Amino acid sequence: MRNLRDHLLVCFIVLVLAVLTACGNTNPASSTQDSRSDQTAEASDANQASTTTTQQDGAQVNTFKHDFGSIEVPAHPQRIAGLYLEDYLVALGIKPVTQTVIGSFSLKYLQSSIGDLPKVDTSAIDYEAMLAARPDLILLAFPSYANDGNYEKFSSIAPTYVFGADAPDQWREALRTIGELTGKQAEAEKVLQSYDSKVKDAKAKLKAAIGDETVGFVRVRSNKEIRLYGGPGGYVGNVLYTDLGLNPPQIAKDLAWGEDSGMAVISKEIIPEITADHLFITYDEGGKDLAQELINSSIWKSLPAVKNNQTYEVSMDHWMTFGPLAYNKKVDDVLQALVK
Template structure:
């Protein structure tokens, strides 16, 4: 184990006794993959002249303040408290924040698991790092990594006294999961002292999607699109909008047109990803259907692919069914979204 203040280590190991209670609580919680969002809580930063700046929620524009020397501390207030961080923390644990950190050129100390599986779309960037499962977070592993900063994607990871456990290891910032991914990226970049990298990444992404919109408009015009997730026979979801981690890319960034069924069943803030029954398959009216399978080789998935209703809908008969990889389509980080754009272009620019 790396060198660490003995008193701090003893205190942390004592609170680790609470892990039994914590693990039981985590197992009962809903595993959240994707849709990583940012904190709408207020934040304050110390500027180079020593003054304080404070803004509320998504009105905050991270990166506007000037980062000073490495010794300078900046404070950030979120829903669980206030933290102080150095200008550029080096050792960072980010639970379900891997995508955001890697987009900013920062390799975290650990990698987040999706259930019991790695996130394959990040493996070439993240390598063989120690794994963290949100369903039962190993605090002792995090302690051994000796981080300067911990980022938690969702409040559920910090509730029921768990925030205090994280805070005994390192300053911990908790996101609310409510803001869009662009704001999340800006907030992460601000907290870790890399605002320029976030602005650069977003500018490049906007150039990419602007070019993609033009190409897609020429290729398919007003043809409609829908996105479906197949988890198991009794859990088929149709994803709508106007905002979630597929709609943001399909219908906002790329300007594609949702089908009438999408707008009827899955449009609105309250129910943008309803579970539907197989009986509705015959009503699938989109010109192009993107579909992802949680486990494409299992028996349920194979039966679904061979379902007579499924095989006879217009998009399938025309060869406009596009299978996409679940892990990045069900995540909402900047890298995942950029890969979705690539998938759409590959599918629709024939």
């Protein structure tokens, strides 16, 4: 009986050793390889899903950096809202999904293209109206539109690109940037070429018409403020003095000239010093009566340009904005006034 127990014990030990040996002979490399294979398969699945998503989107996504961060934009966004940038969009053949107003002020010269669009008032932004327009890209003309948490609000609606404070002076670069953002680079270059060709022709005509005579520009605001415009940049200076090469009156050089100053608020006492040969005047909405009061004053009537019947009223609507369409209209105004 004891021999039987000993025999069974030996058999049991042999069996255990055999099992342990079999376990010990499992290939660690093979085990690791299996684990790596599983991980590779998972990674491959993840990459495939990402690639599929990109393919399903059906368009390249471009990343653009700006002062408020970076955004990802489809190569050809379809629904674009451009606050105070509608001029650029229309020039590129794009109909925006909203139109900018500032209180009672609207871009009247663009109404044939954007008059039927919902309004977004930048003096009190209605984000619900912006959301309802369903943009897939929002463009803001000035950093002030994005400050105080507004950028985050716009970005919650759609990717939002903010232009720098120098956009009015750097409008050509702004147009090219919008061309890149919207996939309209070629159209942007055509717009610039057309404008530059127009300016070149206009400069020749103006030189022949008025030579070195001086040209000034005054604006009357609804708050009774009188502004004298200079250059070399700004809404007025960019066209009159930089693009068209016209000569400003000395008072504009003295008070409203420099990289940081293309405009000066002046008192009525300064008006007699506006000795320009030619003088443009515009006024804000609500400022017409004030402008007429100035025009009827003896101070105004004493100016050389007034005495020689060389004053010209132009629309504040496109003069106090920027963009290729507005700039083309400004050139047209100058040619109509000065080339007889």
